[in-house]
Amino acid sequence: MAVRAVVIEADGGSRGNPGPAGYGAVVRDPETGEVLAERSESIGTATNNVAEYRGLIAGLEAAAELGAAEVEARMDSKLVVEQMCGRWQIKHPGLRPLAAQAAGLVSRFAAVRFTWVPRERNRHADALANAAMDAAASGVAPSGAGKAAAREAKVVRATGTDPATTPASWEPRPTEEATRLILVRHGETERTVQKRYSGRGDVPLTERGRAQARATAARVAALAPSVAAVVSSPLSRCTATAEAVAAQVGNPPVRTDDDLIECDFGVWEGHTFAEVREGWAAELDAWLASTRVAPPKGESFVTVAERTGRAVDRLRSAYPGETVVVVSHVSPIKLVLRDALAAGDAFLHRLYLDTAGISVLDLYPDGGVAVRSVNDTSHLTDV
Numbered sequence: 001m002a003v004r005a006v007v008i009e010a011d012g013g014s015r016g017n018p019g020p021a022g023y024g025a026v027v028r029d030p031e032t033g034e035v036l037a038e039r040s041e042s043i044g045t046a047t048n049n050v051a052e053y054r055g056l057i058a059g060l061e062a063a064a065e066l067g068a069a070e071v072e073a074r075m076d077s078k079l080v081v082e083q084m085c086g087r088w089q090i091k092h093p094g095l096r097p098l099a100a101q102a103a104g105l106v107s108r109f110a111a112v113r114f115t116w117v118p119r120e121r122n123r124h125a126d127a128l129a130n131a132a133m134d135a136a137a138s139g140v141a142p143s144g145a146g147k148a149a150a151r152e153a154k155v156v157r158a159t160g161t162d163p164a165t166t167p168a169s170w171e172p173r174p175t176e177e178a179t180r181l182i183l184v185r186h187g188e189t190e191r192t193v194q195k196r197y198s199g200r201g202d203v204p205l206t207e208r209g210r211a212q213a214r215a216t217a218a219r220v221a222a223l224a225p226s227v228a229a230v231v232s233s234p235l236s237r238c239t240a241t242a243e244a245v246a247a248q249v250g251n252p253p254v255r256t257d258d259d260l261i262e263c264d265f266g267v268w269e270g271h272t273f274a275e276v277r278e279g280w281a282a283e284l285d286a287w288l289a290s291t292r293v294a295p296p297k298g299e300s301f302v303t304v305a306e307r308t309g310r311a312v313d314r315l316r317s318a319y320p321g322e323t324v325v326v327v328s329h330v331s332p333i334k335l336v337l338r339d340a341l342a343a344g345d346a347f348l349h350r351l352y353l354d355t356a357g358i359s360v361l362d363l364y365p366d367g368g369v370a371v372r373s374v375n376d377t378s379h380l381t382d383v
Contacts, residue, residue, distance in 0.1 A: 005071070006030065006036060007028045008062075008071055010023070010052070010075050012051025014045075016335075016339025017313070017367055018045050020133055022042040025040070025056070030072065036066055037065070039062050047366075047368075048077075049095055052079070056073060056080060069110040070111045073113070076116065079366070081114045081115070081116045084099065092364070137302070177320060180224070181315065181326050182325045183358065185328065185329065185330055185353050185355055185357050186240075188212055188355045189206060191270070199265035200264050209240075209356075212241075216379060216380075220245050221248040221249050223360070227252060229324045229325070230246045230252050231256070231326050232254055233261045233328045235261060239327075242254045261328075263301065266297035266299070283296055290345075301335065301345075301348065304331055320365060337371065358375075360373045
């Protein structure tokens with residue numbers, strides 16, 4: 001039976017950006033709040049913005065199937081809301097076909113209004129999107145239109161363009177203002193020298209580690225004439241490194257973020273790899289085989305990736321078009337780089353990050369990512 005008016009709540013996201021992605025959409029009666037339809041799907045590997053547009057499209061399609069004449073579309077994606085209202089340009093060519101598809105659906109209704117809402121008021125769609133992301137991360141294959149969307153998203157991720165409308169290019173458009181993250185691993189500690197698992201234990205820098213921090217600070221200052229913020233893991237080996245950097249780039253206050261803390265290695269904390277192999281062989285094999293497995297009484301890499309992803313998203317939103325120095329640990333930085341490069345989990349065990357090494361990536365407002373350098377240690381030759 002047709003309804004006069006409906007409310008759409010839509011969301012989408014990815015585990016990493018790009019990464020395993022999915023969307024969710026809910027259609028409600030505006031008077032009673034009754035759920036009239038739900039839509040959700042995993043779409044393979046895509047960016048947050050692609051997934052958010054897919055959620056909106058699914059919600060509009062469901063509203064059309066119900067025969068609605070008037071729609072209020074509520075989303076916690078300011079980018080999608082502003083672009084659909086025509087207030088923001090759609091700079092990334094990979095989003096233009098999705099926006100055009102959404103606009104085509106909008107034209108089928110008598111009236112459509114777009115409303116931004118905070119995430120806590122979009123919980124139902126967010127939960128559906130998260131379930132779809134979990135399915136994508138676990139390797140559940142999307143079907144039907146989802147497969148086509150996933151293939152399209154992979155091409156957009158790899159080329160930065162939509163193959164149907166724009167010639168391929170490896171370089172994001174220069175008109176887009178990127179947020180640049182300068183990722184710095186903390187300086188040397190006794191545990192890094194001894195090659196021991198060093199997670200939540202608050203181990204200080206060695207004398208050489210402090211020298212590395214000073215050299216890194218000089219290198220960052222050369223790379224970035226202007227730094228908007230220095231954000232650090234709360235552990236002292238990172239805050240000491242971050243304070244050295246801040247002193248060289250205009251003394252912005254060092255802000256700590258708990259989501260940047262190292263992986264919790266549980267009972268393996270302070271042990272070497274050989275000691276863990278001897279004492280927890282089966283558990284170690286399981287951990288090496290899957291990012292979903294945690295060390296005994298510890299934390300899985302999937303969990304670490306979720307929180308580092310949150311941290312990166314906050315920085316992208318808080319510092320558009322600016323440069324931010326992020327001082328963290330080997331695991332969080334590897335996970336950020338894995339997602340930025342759309343690499344597989346094997347990447348985590350094959351990439352080596354030195355103490356005080358620097359990596360640089362640019363995050364564009366539409367979800368585009370450009371990795372500029374990985375593990376630069378040229379500043380450490382004399383340390």
